[in-house]
Amino acid sequence: MTSSAVDPQVLAAARRRTFLALFTALAVALHTLEYLLPAPAPWFRLGFANILTLAALFLYGPRAAWGVTLGRVLLGSLVVGTLFSPGFFLSLAGGTAATAVMTAAYRLGGRRIGPVGVSALGAVGHALGQLALAYLLLVRHPGLWQLLPAFLLFALGAGLANGFAASWLLDLLRGHPAFRGEQEE
Amino acid sequence: MSRSRLFALGLVILLSALALFGRRGEEPGEFRRARVLMGTVVEVTLLDGGANVDAEAAMAAAFSAMAEVEARMSAHRDDSETARLNAAAGPLEVSAATADLLALGLRVAAASGGAFDLTLGRLKTLWGFAGDAPRVPDDMAITAALQGIGPESLRLEGRRVTKREAVLHVDLGAIAKGYAVDRAIAALQAAGIRHASVNAGGDLRLLGDYGGRPWRIGIQHPRNPEAVLATLELADAAVVTSGDYERFFEIDGVRYHHILDPHDGRPADACQSVTVVAASAAEADALATAAFVLGPEAGRRLVEAWGGLALVVAADGTVSLSEALKERVRWP
Amino acid sequence: MKALWARTTGLDRLIVAVLLLGILASFFLLGARPQGERVLVERGGRLLFSAPLAENRVVDLEGPLGITRLEIRDGQVRILASPCPTKACIGMGAIACAGEMLACVPNELLVRIEGAGKGAAHDLLSR
Numbered sequence: 001m002t003s004s005a006v007d008p009q010v011l012a013a014a015r016r017r018t019f020l021a022l023f024t025a026l027a028v029a030l031h032t033l034e035y036l037l038p039a040p041a042p043w044f045r046l047g048f049a050n051i052l053t054l055a056a057l058f059l060y061g062p063r064a065a066w067g068v069t070l071g072r073v074l075l076g077s078l079v080v081g082t083l084f085s086p087g088f089f090l091s092l093a094g095g096t097a098a099t100a101v102m103t104a105a106y107r108l109g110g111r112r113i114g115p116v117g118v119s120a121l122g123a124v125g126h127a128l129g130q131l132a133l134a135y136l137l138l139v140r141h142p143g144l145w146q147l148l149p150a151f152l153l154f155a156l157g158a159g160l161a162n163g164f165a166a167s168w169l170l171d172l173l174r175g176h177p178a179f180r181g182e183q184e185e
Numbered sequence: 186m187s188r189s190r191l192f193a194l195g196l197v198i199l200l201s202a203l204a205l206f207g208r209r210g211e212e213p214g215e216f217r218r219a220r221v222l223m224g225t226v227v228e229v230t231l232l233d234g235g236a237n238v239d240a241e242a243a244m245a246a247a248f249s250a251m252a253e254v255e256a257r258m259s260a261h262r263d264d265s266e267t268a269r270l271n272a273a274a275g276p277l278e279v280s281a282a283t284a285d286l287l288a289l290g291l292r293v294a295a296a297s298g299g300a301f302d303l304t305l306g307r308l309k310t311l312w313g314f315a316g317d318a319p320r321v322p323d324d325m326a327i328t329a330a331l332q333g334i335g336p337e338s339l340r341l342e343g344r345r346v347t348k349r350e351a352v353l354h355v356d357l358g359a360i361a362k363g364y365a366v367d368r369a370i371a372a373l374q375a376a377g378i379r380h381a382s383v384n385a386g387g388d389l390r391l392l393g394d395y396g397g398r399p400w401r402i403g404i405q406h407p408r409n410p411e412a413v414l415a416t417l418e419l420a421d422a423a424v425v426t427s428g429d430y431e432r433f434f435e436i437d438g439v440r441y442h443h444i445l446d447p448h449d450g451r452p453a454d455a456c457q458s459v460t461v462v463a464a465s466a467a468e469a470d471a472l473a474t475a476a477f478v479l480g481p482e483a484g485r486r487l488v489e490a491w492g493g494l495a496l497v498v499a500a501d502g503t504v505s506l507s508e509a510l511k512e513r514v515r516w517p
Numbered sequence: 518m519k520a521l522w523a524r525t526t527g528l529d530r531l532i533v534a535v536l537l538l539g540i541l542a543s544f545f546l547l548g549a550r551p552q553g554e555r556v557l558v559e560r561g562g563r564l565l566f567s568a569p570l571a572e573n574r575v576v577d578l579e580g581p582l583g584i585t586r587l588e589i590r591d592g593q594v595r596i597l598a599s600p601c602p603t604k605a606c607i608g609m610g611a612i613a614c615a616g617e618m619l620a621c622v623p624n625e626l627l628v629r630i631e632g633a634g635k636g637a638a639h640d641l642l643s644r
Binding site: 121 | 518524525526527528529531532533536541544545
């Protein structure tokens, strides 16, 4: 294919859209798979789909990350069948809090912070977001917060795993011919 | 390439294992609802049944069956059959359900030599257990309230009831709750449920077993509110316990409880609690009350002659039980 | 595969260390209280109040009719006062075991005891 005739900017835009769509699809897949795993408590999930949010964040920036997260929560709930159920709101709260924290950390940290650090912070945000929503909407019970330390530990573990996975994914992608010449934001 | 394929295979195996493992975390389905009826909390539990059973509908049917019994037989409602019977001077035509229940009550009354009585309405009102100002009535008032009671106090011809004396007041409290539980079980059966329990504040009946093993029914310890006296392993049976700790008041250090002995109009004092296992909750309810009044020996004989099983805690705390119950009891 | 350590930056490691310390601290501040039996009060299926059965207290619970007063004393729970017409809830007496319930229907309150392993011995209690 004589791609030399294609405007590199158009190509880059197309590549970005394609990959973000792929990321979202993969995030939905992970979101769905999570329902098969044992969970710390009913409706709470570990948030592995955040790996793709991380990848989007580091490759394409905060806006892309938000797109992947929100797309994943909406589509994922449709696929699993939990749209507008408590599980959906917990997902939304967790995903939103995680993404907010991650984009903030990315912006503030710049070159000094890597996917692992961002992910760790995001995972903590994810757990806090879910618990806060559960408290406000479901169970107005101070005893709920007793779960917090255990949740956070789980979340941190998942966050680290996500971070390493995202780091590996980013290496793979950046090394791929399709990304040669790609400029990071 | 083969390394990737191996990795992919490993991932698939891992995911399948997780999928299977994740599923197992779910509890064997117990579907419970509780509602306040008949002055107590009634809880219906359904176990994972067939897929073509509408659990919600069955649950609703069970509760409405019990509400219907309450409406018909509650002494507290002005429009119940009980209220009308109390007000009646001559014969009164009642519903088939009420007639059946009265017939059962009269049979237990006769079999127990009057230890169980359906016409203690005035006596109960006198003592005031149902309200917030219970008191010890004087002897004259008690004698007056006992007038006309006994196994012959009601004459039942088909669906027509005649009181021996017009002033008699019927109180179905010792049998109606059990009857309501029976109706609820019937409603569940009609809805296709095969494993369930209906527990009306301790008067309970079991449908089927607990998914492959018997239901484990704890018996409240009569003196220690936090302890269980024993656990019975049962299926398809009704269990009712009458105890002196359920409803009582204390004056000057003396405890007066709500199970009255029809012979002297005062709280029966031969037992601390009686647990009866029978085919239906209405029978178990009536028999438990009768046996409590009769005392450990006579009470157990009555229950066994009826075809039921009993566990009695005498006034001094000694426990005795029917032979056939011994293999089904687990002590703590 | 790059070593895991090499995938982290200095800041990453600092962040993780701080978070870990914070979480461990929160364990001591919030966490791991022994289970014990709890008294739960629900209205309309939502949890309104919860307390350990072992601690004596008197609590006022709000319902549409007003305040229902609940007493937890010596391992038993009873309703002391309630604005309902028949006071059936007070007449229900006291409960002490896991699985037992009290309720004031007009004031929409359901009180129950949830237990630590007590339920394991029996499925239902006859009393």
